[in-house]
Every structure is written in structure tokens, then in C-alpha cells.
Amino acid sequence: MDVKSKEARSKNMAAIKSRDTRVELKLRKFLFTAGFRYRVNYKITGKPDIVFVGKKVAVFVDGCFWHACPACYREPENNREFWRKKISGNRERDLKVTRELEESGWVVLRFWEHEVRKNTESVMEVIKTVLAER
DSSP: OOOSSSHHHHHHHHHHHHSSOOOHHHHHHHHTTTTTTOOSSSSSOOOOOOETTTTEEEEEEEEETTTOTTTTTTOOSSSSHHHHHHHHHHHHHHHHHHHHHHHHHHHOEEEEHHHHHHHHHHHHHHHHHHHHHH
């Protein structure tokens, strides 16, 4: 049972961004400042957050709540069955998207939201290394 009315919950959910989140913008700013050029919301399987088309590298920044980060995720108290199904579906879709992209010759990099927020430089190093290898 949800503690909010259907209208209030709808308003809350509508305000949640699926792209151009603060953490995505932070990573993109770091990459751009370092001289990297990339595409945003490029139309390939899974719509990665950042794509290096020529190198075939797709970068996803997964939200800790929406993708059940092992370090951060706490199951909601309300409407548990709905959230279990929702988060489980997100995780299954992530695996499917990663598999499909890799089968198509792409390198897929996935970072947790908290990694980008707290350790942007180390995330950048991983991206730089992968791009240099391609």
C-alpha cells in the first residue's frame, strides 16, 4: 500500500529524470574538459548515456536505486512487491542490453551513480584506458 495518493505518486515519478541527470552531466563535463568527444543518447540498443561511436564504446551510469547497487540499495518499505518486480526487471534488461551490445562488437562500461559522484577521476581513468585500447 502506497502512503501517497495516486496523483501525488504520479507527480513524484514524473519528476524523475531518465537522462541528463546531475551525475551524467558531471561525467560528461569531465570527459569534454579532458578533450574527449562523444555522443549522448545515441540510438543503439539500450540507449547508453555516453557513446564513443568510432571506438564502439558504450557507457552507462546506473542509478543506485533503480538498478539495485549492492553498496547503496535499500528496498522501499511501501509497495515492496511492485518495487521488487520493477528493480528485477531493470537488472534483467541491463544484462540483456549488455549481452546484445557485446555480441555486436561494442565494449560496455557500467558505472554506479555513487562511483561517478565520489570517484569521477577513477571512472575517467577506466574510460581513458578502454578507449586507448580500442
